[in-house]
Structures are given as C-alpha cells and as structure tokens.
Amino acid sequence: MSTARSIVRTNKEATQITNVSRRGFLGAAGGLLLGFVLPEPKMEAQQIGTPPPNLFAPPPTGKPNAYIHIGTDDSITFWITKSEMGQGPTTACSQMLAEELECDWSKVRMQIAPVDPASFGHQTTVGSQAIRTTWEPLRRAGAEAREMLIQAAAQKWGVDKGQCRAENGFVINTATNARLSYGTLTEAASKLPVPQNVALKDPKQFKIIGKPLKKLDTRDKVLGKAVFGMDVRREGMLYAVMEQCPVFGGKAVSFDASKAKTVPGVKNVVMTSRGVAVIADSTWSAMQGRKLLSVQWDEGAGANVSSASIRQMFVQRASEKGAAARKEGDVAAGLAKAAKKLIAVYESPYLSHAPMEPMNCTVHAMGDRAEAWVPTQSPTTSRAVIAQALGLAPEKVDLHVTAIGGGFGRRGEGELDWILGAAEVAKQVQGPLKLVYSREDDMQHDYYRPASYVEFEGGIDAQGWPSVLQAKIACPSFAFIRDGVDGTAVTGLANLPYEMPDILVDWRVANTVVPVSYWRAPGVSQNAYFLECFFDELCALNGKDPVEARRHLIQKTPRLLNVLNIAAEKAGWGKKLPTGHFQGVAIGFNAGSYVAQVAEISLVKGKVKVHRVVCAFDCGIVINPGILKQQIEGGIIFGLSAAAKGEITIERGRVVQSNFNNYDVTRIDEAPRMETYIVESNERPSGAGEATNPTILPAVVNAIFAATKKPVRKLPLRAANLA
Amino acid sequence: MAMIKFNVNGKAQSVDAVPEMPLLWVLRDVLGMTGTKFGCGAGLCGACTVHLDGNAVRSCQTQVSRVAGKSVTTIEGLSTDGSHPVQAAWIELDVPQCGYCQAGQMMQAASLLTKNSKPADSDIDEVMRGNICRCGTYQDIRRAIHRAAEIKANGGRA
Numbered sequence: 024m025s026t027a028r029s030i031v032r033t034n035k036e037a038t039q040i041t042n043v044s045r046r047g048f049l050g051a052a053g054g055l056l057l058g059f060v061l062p063e064p065k066m067e068a069q070q071i072g073t074p075p076p077n078l079f080a081p082p083p084t085g086k087p088n089a090y091i092h093i094g095t096d097d098s099i100t101f102w103i104t105k106s107e108m109g110q111g112p113t114t115a116c117s118q119m120l121a122e123e124l125e126c127d128w129s130k131v132r133m134q135i136a137p138v139d140p141a142s143f144g145h146q147t148t149v150g151s152q153a154i155r156t157t158w159e160p161l162r163r164a165g166a167e168a169r170e171m172l173i174q175a176a177a178q179k180w181g182v183d184k185g186q187c188r189a190e191n192g193f194v195i196n197t198a199t200n201a202r203l204s205y206g207t208l209t210e211a212a213s214k215l216p217v218p219q220n221v222a223l224k225d226p227k228q229f230k231i232i233g234k235p236l237k238k239l240d241t242r243d244k245v246l247g248k249a250v251f252g253m254d255v256r257r258e259g260m261l262y263a264v265m266e267q268c269p270v271f272g273g274k275a276v277s278f279d280a281s282k283a284k285t286v287p288g289v290k291n292v293v294m295t296s297r298g299v300a301v302i303a304d305s306t307w308s309a310m311q312g313r314k315l316l317s318v319q320w321d322e323g324a325g326a327n328v329s330s331a332s333i334r335q336m337f338v339q340r341a342s343e344k345g346a347a348a349r350k351e352g353d354v355a356a357g358l359a360k361a362a363k364k365l366i367a368v369y370e371s372p373y374l375s376h377a378p379m380e381p382m383n384c385t386v387h388a389m390g391d392r393a394e395a396w397v398p399t400q401s402p403t404t405s406r407a408v409i410a411q412a413l414g415l416a417p418e419k420v421d422l423h424v425t426a427i428g429g430g431f432g433r434r435g436e437g438e439l440d441w442i443l444g445a446a447e448v449a450k451q452v453q454g455p456l457k458l459v460y461s462r463e464d465d466m467q468h469d470y471y472r473p474a475s476y477v478e479f480e481g482g483i484d485a486q487g488w489p490s491v492l493q494a495k496i497a498c499p500s501f502a503f504i505r506d507g508v509d510g511t512a513v514t515g516l517a518n519l520p521y522e523m524p525d526i527l528v529d530w531r532v533a534n535t536v537v538p539v540s541y542w543r544a545p546g547v548s549q550n551a552y553f554l555e556c557f558f559d560e561l562c563a564l565n566g567k568d569p570v571e572a573r574r575h576l577i578q579k580t581p582r583l584l585n586v587l588n589i590a591a592e593k594a595g596w597g598k599k600l601p602t603g604h605f606q607g608v609a610i611g612f613n614a615g616s617y618v619a620q621v622a623e624i625s626l627v628k629g630k631v632k633v634h635r636v637v638c639a640f641d642c643g644i645v646i647n648p649g650i651l652k653q654q655i656e657g658g659i660i661f662g663l664s665a666a667a668k669g670e671i672t673i674e675r676g677r678v679v680q681s682n683f684n685n686y687d688v689t690r691i692d693e694a695p696r697m698e699t700y701i702v703e704s705n706e707r708p709s710g711a712g713e714a715t716n717p718t719i720l721p722a723v724v725n726a727i728f729a730a731t732k733k734p735v736r737k738l739p740l741r742a743a744n745l746a
Numbered sequence: 747m748a749m750i751k752f753n754v755n756g757k758a759q760s761v762d763a764v765p766e767m768p769l770l771w772v773l774r775d776v777l778g779m780t781g782t783k784f785g786c787g788a789g790l791c792g793a794c795t796v797h798l799d800g801n802a803v804r805s806c807q808t809q810v811s812r813v814a815g816k817s818v819t820t821i822e823g824l825s826t827d828g829s830h831p832v833q834a835a836w837i838e839l840d841v842p843q844c845g846y847c848q849a850g851q852m853m854q855a856a857s858l859l860t861k862n863s864k865p866a867d868s869d870i871d872e873v874m875r876g877n878i879c880r881c882g883t884y885q886d887i888r889r890a891i892h893r894a895a896e897i898k899a900n901g902g903r904a
Binding site: 108109110111235237238240241242244245246247248249250251253254256262287288304305306307308310377378379380381426427428429430431459461462649653656657658659660661664682683684688689690691692694696697 | 747764767768771774775776778780781782783784785786787788790791793820821822826827828833836837840841842843844845846847848849852870871872874875876877878879880881882883884885886887888
C-alpha cells in the first residue's frame with residue numbers, strides 16, 4: 024500500500040481527516056477517498072448520578088475509522104460502521120455528511136463497512152449513540168471534502184476559491200456560472216492538502232439535515248430483496264438447529280442421534296459447547312431431526328431456581344446494605360419531618376427481546392480462514408467470537424454484516440451465543456453452515472432484560488410537594504460494577520430529575536442463573552416505571568396534580584419542563600375527557616433526550632385499553648424527522664408490550680414462555696393513536712431509539728392509578744387486578 | 747419424498763420434497779425465495795404470509811402437499827418493481843423499520859384490499875392483528891393501507 028499523500032491533523036478536539044486516495048483502499052479505483060475519525064465506544068463503567076454518559080470517545084490511535092469516496096462518476100459512497108436495524112443510522116448519518124458536502128442526495132450510496140478494526144476501529148451500534156457521536160465529525164468530514172473540491176475547481180479555472188461555491192454536486196464559478204461536477208474534480212482534489220478550520224454551516228442553512236428523506240434501504244425491503252442474516256444462501260450451504268440445555272447453566276453430557284439421522288435430509292449431529300446441533304440440507308429437515316434427538320443433560324444447580332426463589336433472593340438482598348448511586352441531603356431526616364409518608368415495593372419481570380428475526384448466523388470455515396454473514400449490532404466482537412471458536416486470528420475471518428431483523432440489544436455486545444454456536448458447528452462441517460434459532464430457542468435462550476425489585480420510601484412536605492425519596496434497588500448486574508454500583512442498573516432512578524431536598528438511591532447486586540443483557544433502554548426500561556409511578560403515589564398523598572407537581576420540581580431543567588408543558592397542553596390535560604377515560608403522565612431524560620408522554624386509557628372488565636398517546640420530544644437538532652417519528656412511535660409500541668404483556672418466568676431453571684402465544688406483544692388493534700410533537704431546537708442532537716419506550720409504561724400505569732385510585736406496583740398489567 | 751407441482755408468482759414449479767414440509771421452507775430453502783420470512787413457525791406472527799389462490803395464508807402452517815396444483819404469490823411476485831398499490835404506498839410512506847415483518851404485512855394488506863376496497867381502521871385492525879411488528883410500525887401500516895386503497899381506486903396510479 025503506497026502512501027503517496029497523507030495529511031493528518033493533530034488537533035485532538037477536531038476531526039482528523041486523512042486523504043487516502045492513492046492507497047487503492049476499499050477497492051476504490053480513482054476518485055477522492057478521505058478517511059476520518061469517529062468516536063468509538065469505551066466499554067467501561069458509567070459515571071453515576073450524571074446524565075446518561077457518553078460511552079464513546081475518539082479512539083486513542085487517532086487513525087481514520089470512517090471513509091467517504093467520491094467517484095469520477097459523481098457517485099458518493101459512505102462506508103458506515105453502524106448496523107442498520109431499522110433505526111435509520113445509514114440514512115441519517117449520510118444526511119449529516121451530505122449536508123456539508125453539498126452533494127446530490129440521489130448520488131449517495133451507503134455501504135455497510137466490512138469488519139476491519141485496522142481500518143474502521145471497533146464497530147458497534149448500541150446505546151442510541153449513532154447520531155450524537157457522529158454529529159460533529161461527519162459534518163466536518165463533509166465540509167473539508169467540499170472545500171477540497173472547491174479548491175480543485177478554483178485551480179482549474181485559475182480563479183480565487185472565494186469566487187467559487189459548491190451546490191448539489193457541482194462547484195460553480197460565481198463570476199461565469201461555469202460548473203464542474205464533483206466527479207471531474209476528484210483527481211485534482213485528491214492531490215490537495217486537507218484544509219484546516221473549515222467553518223460548519225449555521226443550522227439555518229441546512230438543506231438535507233432536518234428533511235424527512237426516505238430511508239435508503241426501504242425499497243429493497245418493500246420488494247422482498249433485502250438480505251437479512253436468515254436469508255443468506257451460499258453454494259452448498261447446510262442448515263443447523265441446536266438443542267440447548269433447557270436449564271440455565273446446564274450442559275449436554277451425551278446424545279443419541281440414531282433416530283434423528285433417519286430423517287430425510289439430516290446429514291449429521293454434532294456436539295458443541297452450546298448444545299447438540301442437527302445438521303441437514305434444509306432448516307425444516309434439521310428441525311424434524313431435532314425432534315427425534317435424545318440428549319442426556321447435566322442440569323446443574325440452576326434446576327432449583329424459579330421466579331419465586333429469585334424474588335425471595337431479591338427481597339433478602341434489598342434488606343441488606345446497598346451502595347449509594349445518588350445521595351442528596353439526608354433521607355432519614357427528610358422522612359422524619361415529612362408531612363405524610365409512603366412505603367411501596369415495585370417489581371418488574373425478566374423480558375425477552377423477541378426481535379422478529381430469530382437469531383441466526385452463517386459461517387464458512389475453510390481451515391486457515393473463514394467467511395461469515397451475521398445480522399449483528401457488534402461486528403468487531405462477533406468476528407472475534409468466530410475467530411476464537413475456529414482457532415484463527417481475527418483478521419482471517421471475513422465478516423459481512425447483513426440486514427438485521429430487529430436488535431433491541433439482543434444482537435449487541437455480550438455473549439453472542441448464537442454466533443459462537445454457529446462457528447462451533449461450522450468447524451465440524453465442510454462448506455458453509457447456517458445456524459438458525461427457532462422462535463422457541465430465541466425466547467428460551469435469550470439474554471434477558473433483568474427482573475428488578477425496589478423498596479421505596481418517600482414523603483411530602485407541608486405544602487404537599489414530594490420532598491424525600493429513598494429507593495433501595497436489588498437486581499442483577501448488566502455488566503460493570505464500580506464502587507458497588509452497576510451504573511446501567513440504576514439509570515433512570517439515580518439521575519431522577521426532581522429537585523427534592525433528600526434523595527437516596529442505592530443498589531445491591533442480585534445475580535441469578537438467568538442470563539441478562541442490554542435490552543432497549545437498559546436500566547431505564549424498568550426504573551422509569553418505578554420512579555414515575557411512585558411519584559404519582561406521593562402526589563396522591565395530598566391530592567397534588569401529577570403535572571403540576573412535576574412542573575414544580577423540574578424548574579431548573581427547562582427542556583424537560585418544556586416537553587411536559589407541550590404534552591400536557593396537546594393532550595388537553597385537566598380538560599374533560601370522554602366518560603370512562605383517564606389520563607396519566609410521565610416524563611424522562613432518556614438517551615440524552617427529553618420526553619414527556621400523556622396516555623389516555625379506559626378500563627373495560629379489568630382490561631386496559633390505551634386510546635391515545637401524546638408524546639412531546641426534544642432531542643436537539645433533528646436530522647430526519649420521518650425516522651425520528653418512527654423511533655418515537657416504535658418505542659411507544661415496544662414499551663406498551665412490556666407494560667401490558669411482557670413477562671418471562673422461570674420454573675425449575677427453565678423459561679416457561681416459548682412463543683408469541685404465551686409471550687405476546689402489542690398487536691395493531693392495541694396500538695393507540697399516537698401524536699408526536701418534536702421540539703425545534705438548535706442544541707446538538709441526542710438519542711432517539713431508546714428514549715420513548717421507558718416512559719410509556721408509567722404514563723399508562725399512572726392513568727390506571729387515576730382511574731382506580733389503586734397503584735399497580737408490579738408489571739405486566741396482564742397479571743394485575745385492575746377491577 | 748414426492749414431486750409436487752404448483753405455481754409460484756406465475757411460474758410453474760416442481761419440487762421434490764417431504765409432503766409435510768411447510769410451504770415456507772420449500773420457498774426459502776428449496777426454491778431460494780427468501781422474501782417470505784420465518785418468524786415463529788407456529789402461525790402466531792404473520793411474517794410468513796403468502797397468497798394461496800389469492801387468499802392470505804401462513805406458509806409456515808401450510809404443508810407443501812396442500813399446495814399441489816395451486817397458485818402461490820409471494821412478496822417477490824406482488825410486483826417486481828414496487829408498482830403494486832400496497833408496495834407503492836409502503837414506499838411512499840417509508841413504512842419499514844427493520845423490515846423483517848413487512849413482507850407478511852404487505853401480503854396480508856394486499857389480501858385485505860381485494861376483499862374490502864376501502865377498509866376502515868377497525869377493518870384494518872381486525873385483519874392485520876395477526877401480523878406482529880416489533881419495531882412498532884402499526885400507525886404507519888394503517889396509514890399505508892388507506893393510501894394503498896386510494897392508489898388502487900385511482901387505477902393503480904399514485
């Protein structure tokens with residue numbers, strides 16, 4: 024690889040952009056290829072008691088990890104390192120780049136980057152971070168590329184570059200109106216140094232940012248042409264399904280495959296560290312063979328665990344000393360002087376991710392190298408898992424990220440059991456091998472949203488305002504514990520927005536044999552329910568209006584106050600509702616964004632019907648309002664599934680639920696009318712994908728509380744007595 | 747194993763398959779048509795919906811032997827260019843998020859519109875409640891079905 028020209032800026036705060044046009048890199052023939060630096064995840068503990076932390080930072084190496092290519096044919100190719108699960112980063116990130124590049128949007132081609140840490144850094148798509156971490160560097164890269172093209176045109180025309188401007192993929196000589204397309208300028212531009220200190224546009228000048236442009240991948244999805252991991256087909260490919268120990272922590276000891284092998288199409292049955300795999304010439308044949316498989320399990324100690332024993336352990340742990348995650352004033356003194364007090368226990372269950380595309384992974388092990396096709400949120404870690412299983416160096420595994428049928432955290436950093444399983448089976452097969460989880464496998468061998476248990480004690484002051492709150496949390500740890508606290512597990516409570524003199528949120532670990540991991544809005548997805556519903560209970564002690572009480576206690580958080588006011592006004596809070604209808608409100612500071620929701624419900628024979636949800640949302644500058652609205656509405660539907668129905672229970676170490684018949688989710692006839700109000704803002708963008716699913720739970724539950732005057736302290740609502 | 751003949755998207759197909767194999771897996775693994783999706787394998791999610799002689803069916807619950815001599819339409823055959831009113835509306839309103847369930851959603855919606863040219867929200871809810879979308883595109887799906895009905899009433903023109 025020659026490095027004919029390579030200019031790297033050293034200013035650490037700014038994007039470092041590198042001209043790599045002459046390297047023949049990424050198969051780019053000719054044209055202008057620029058490399059630049061995007062923040063990468065810092066996989067470490069989060070700060071406690073602060074707003075959702077920025078887990079991403081510029082990589083220490085300062086080497087480029089993102090690339091844009093402008094072809095001699097005017098094409099614009101952006102290699103995106105984010106995984107597309109329908110949340111729209113491929114489109115939105117391209118918009119940010121294209122805005123400053125002043126290119127023709129119709130010429131923008133998005134390319135999912137190959138997994139190559141040397142070129143692309145650590146690739147992962149988690150934490151609603153795709154836009155907020157790339158906002159600055161993507162625009163800067165676009166601006167600097169644009170300036171190089173303008174400079175190249177100015178040189179061609181022999182004029183000062185101040186006389187030239189860029190528009191829609193052309194550089195225009197403002198004196199003569201002569202035009203040169205970007206494609207004709209790439210060669211000359213590739214020989215130029217990267218300019219310094221290019222000014223970024225004022226948001227008022229935005230032409231592409233803020234537009235509801237169609238997602239770049241919609242057409243293929245509508246035509247049935249998008250290739251999800253499940254759809255990967257390779258010459259000579261075999262299919263596998265895997266019988267895993269039904270008990271968490273158990274292992275296969277031996278198996279008898281004699282009957283399984285009589286099924287037409289079944290080729291072999293093999294052992295892996297994850298279970299026993301049946302390999303066949305079709306998915307169906309593999310599934311049929313599996314039914315006849317006999318496996319001897321060592322179930323291990325997990326077989327004694329049940330939802331009841333887990334709850335008992337939570338209760339025990341909650342009685343023990345915890346580590347403080349948030350401490351203001353003195354809760355003992357606050358409780359002693361409170362006008363009225365309340366003690367309440369809140370609980371939420373384990374939840375499955377249940378994306379529509381069950382887990383699957385295709386691996387072709389070829390001795391000294393391998394190729395893999397994976398619907399993954401975390402390509403770099405996925406590649407490492409495959410490489411380790413096959414005894415290869417990571418760079419010997421060529422991994423392709425496919426279209427992804429829903430992630431919600433299941434396909435992110437973590438155990439990546441399904442990828443490991445596929446690699447271990449593929450190692451024992453000639454040719455490509457696709458491992459497919461059935462829906463039952465997906466649901467019973469998930470890494471679940473942790474169940475959680477909170478003991479609250481709170482009180483109100485003489486005027487009736489909530490003034491003191493203590494929350495003792497006991498739940499499993501997601502991953503990292505620092506100073507006794509898992510920052511993720513307490514998010515949503517530790518950073519509660521209310522200005523109360525006395526607050527104590529503490530946490531104690533309560534791990535179980537049930538595997539857990541990140542689930543859309545980790546921590547917040549249960550803590551928002553706990554906090555916001557207990558808050559309404561405190562308000563009710565002296566008949567305070569829930570909206571009024573929130574207003575009173577968030578005066579120093581104007582953006583939160585603003586969305587609350589918008590949601591209350593648009594929902595007609597306090598106005599007359601249809602007979603039998605009730606409203607509930609909840610607010611949140613989730614994924615760096617401000618959200619307020621008002622849910623309107625009625626109860627019919629003890630069942631809740633959600634009629635209408637009004638959501639006001641402030642995530643700073645909006646890149647694509649169409650995608651944003653979909654994330655807001657999608658989050659509400661996702662949260663409604665959890666509020667109304669979602670519950671994974673454990674008996675004898677096994678998950679009881681198996682498919683959508685006993686783990687049902689929100690259906691279209693249960694989807695409320697949703698009205699979204701997005702705040703116009705010049706603040707830098709924040710997250711959306713995980714911002715609205717936590718808040719809908721307490722909005723709905725508070726509406727039920729308004730209707731029945733009885734709090735619902737345990738979810739799902741399906742199991743609650745709402746009469 | 748048996749030779750089973752049927753028609754897929756206007757083309758005669760002859761497959762050598764176990765008669766009990768669901769149409770879903772015949773389409774996906776034998777014929778290589780992966781637009782029809784596997785979601786639950788139990789007729790609970792609707793991701794595998796196709797048309798059998800014009801009626802929406804769950805292909806994961808339809809044994810291939812039952813398809814002999816009949817006509818199957820999949821998402822690949824609804825139209826090849828996105829011109830079917832349902833696909834046109836889905837593109838216009840940018841409905842898909844992850845997109846995995848959308849083939850089933852569109853096949854179910856297309857079937858609805860052949861029986862009810864101007865469905866109300868309640869008609870849509872009743873017919874579409876068997877199709878799960880975890881991304882939560884339901885509000886957009888309702889809008890898109892109304893829009894598809896308009897396009898269809900307009901002779902297929904958007």
